[in-house]
Amino acid sequence: MARKTTTTAQAHAAPAYLAWHVSQKGEKSYWNKVGAVWAHKDGKGYTLQLETCPINGRIVLRTPLDDDRQPEGEGRS
Template identity: 45%
Template sequence: MTNNRNTKSEAKSPLYHAYTVRDGKEGQKGFWIRIGSFFAHDDGEGGTLLLEALPIDGRVVLRTPKADE
């Protein structure tokens, strides 16, 4: 039996950050709140979305991390 668990000691970086976006008031931009991260599985068949908070409207936006994050 093969063990497919990752035994590497270094932490993986997230492929995406998860945000909820609240619409801005008239003439203002939306307000982005980071609520989690998405990590790809080693087999390339999906990944895990780790949420630290839940969006009120159920909408989650995934964006690639920027270098300064």
């Protein structure tokens, strides 16, 4: 059985950021949520928990939106 690495505090606290995998197809960007980031209690670091690990594109960290929807037009290069 896989070990859970999320602490109890992390499981109940809202993440500081959401992690998004952004891939580019021509002029269009596709955003898929892949994880979340929590700040350490001492303020000296972060924990990144990925549900999947993309092998292409980029990972963008954004503050969560109230309704947890995909950012529109964000992060375009």
